[in-house]
Amino acid sequence: MPGRVTVKDVAAQAGVSAMTVSYAFNRPGRVAEDTRRRVLEVADRLGYRPDRTARALRSGRSGQLGVVLGEHLSYAFDDPQAAQFLAGVADVCVEDGLGMVLIPTVGDSGDVDRVRDAAVDAYVLWTTTDDDPVLAAVGASGRPAAVQGGPARPGIARVGPDDRAAAAAVAAAALAGGGTPVVVSFPLDRSRAAVVGPAAGLPGRVPFPVTRERLAGYRDAVTAAGRDWATVPVAVVERNERAQGAWAARALGLGAGAVVLAMSDELALGVHAELGGRPARITGWDASAPALAAGIVSVTNPLRAQGRACARAALDPSAPIPEVVWEVAGGPSQGISPSRS
CATH class of the missing domain: 3.40.50.2300 (Response regulator)
Structure with a gap:
């Protein structure tokens, strides 16, 4: 078939409507399994692929969760606790079929633009300072956000222990x-x-x-x-x-x-x-x-759980913020009495 293959081409070959083709790719639960399988087979044979960028522009959603590190990018891989936190964020992204975009900030003049211009639906922030201009940029973006450890800001959920x-x-x-x-x-x-x-x-x-x-x-x-x-x-x-x-x-x-x-x-x-x-x-x-x-x-300090909680809070601002429970542990006897918050 000459030229670019369209939804209408797939629909004609599969004997369904263009809307059914769209549902087969984007909302499979609304299409019978046999019909979806037939649509996908025809699409594969014709070489059709949905335009994800165009879909994002139409819907206003990117399918990406941004993580603002407040550190050089290598910190995400070098620091074991940051890695645990990011693993928790990634758990939620996998569950929800989202991508994760790491946005490092290093204290230079480009930080605000780097964060503000990221094509993401929501933000998760690693702990930062009260005077970090990135906080204002996130707050002004109109996109939901959550921060691990603080600082607390109106409109930005905080997750962390006492x-x-x-x-x-x-x-x-x-x-x-x-x-x-x-x-x-x-x-x-x-x-x-x-x-x-x-x-x-x-x-x-x-x-x-x-x-x-x-x-x-x-x-x-x-x-x-x-x-x-x-x-x-x-x-x-x-x-x-x-x-x-x-x-x-x-x-x-x-x-x-x-x-x-x-x-x-x-x-x-x-x-x-x-x-x-x-x-x-x-x-x-x-x-x-x-x-x-x-x-x-x-x-x-269960950072993987905090990563999960931050991601959930950013994606659903109405969700309750879970309490972070801590204990004192370790020492030569491995038996210091726990304290909780």
């Missing part, structure tokens, strides 16, 4: 045996500057909500243990990597008796490796198998 309560619980568990507390912190702001200094003034107006809430929780536990929070040494890292945890251990000059409050298992494992067996109590976050095996006290 970071402050969990941080206070894990720090209290580690400080119960005494010792000198130190903190290995996520970045404080979008500059991601690595700094070492006392905790005085922290968390203050730290724009990363996850960092801010965990610092507040550590402060609660340190103060409750009768220690002066203002004098607690803090090492702020640039990225969530084991090498950064090792750097923090060196920068803090850690020795015996230290109680290291690290904001992730990756950072905690870096500290653990750098100490090389020197006695210290170390806390982490995410309760990963390597951290628990190393005797690190950690917080369960």
Whole structure:
């Protein structure tokens, strides 16, 4: 058949209406199985393929879910917790027959355009800062969105645990045996500057909500243990990597008796490796198998489930947001009493 094959050509050969051909491809539940099979066989023989781009333009939907990382693209593959979160988003995309578009933002002038111009139906955002202009771009897009960890914004669903309560619980568990507390912190702001200094003034107006809430929780536990929070040494890292945890251990000059409050298992494992067996109590976050095996006290943080919840909330803004349940787990005895939120 010369020229481009159309829906009408398939309909004529299959002995059905053009609408039936459209339903056979796009809404198969509305077509009898025998009829759909006949339409698909004719389409295959004629070389007909539906124009997905045109269909998207007509419907106003792309069939794609955008995931805004707030990190370089390689972070999605290098960070084990980010990978778990993305796997949860992918689970929902598979269930709903959607594609997933990764949209990295790196703090340059192109971030807003990159996010705003993405051909997606909804957004899922990895935790970011209060002052991230991408948040305003997502909010102004008119497309539904959900964010893991925050910040909370009208029209953007938030999924995540009570970071402050969990941080206070894990720090209290580690400080119960005494010792000198130190903190290995996520970045404080979008500059991601690595700094070492006392905790005085922290968390203050730290724009990363996850960092801010965990610092507040550590402060609660340190103060409750009768220690002066203002004098607690803090090492702020640039990225969530084991090498950064090792750097923090060196920068803090850690020795015996230290109680290291690290904001992730990756950072905690870096500290653990750098100490090389020197006695210290170390806390982490995410309760990963390597951290628990190393005797690190950690917080369960079901990121795959949070990825699923974010995707569902973005695709259906009317859906209820599930509570994220956390526990304190691990340590040398593997038996610290759990706390929940």
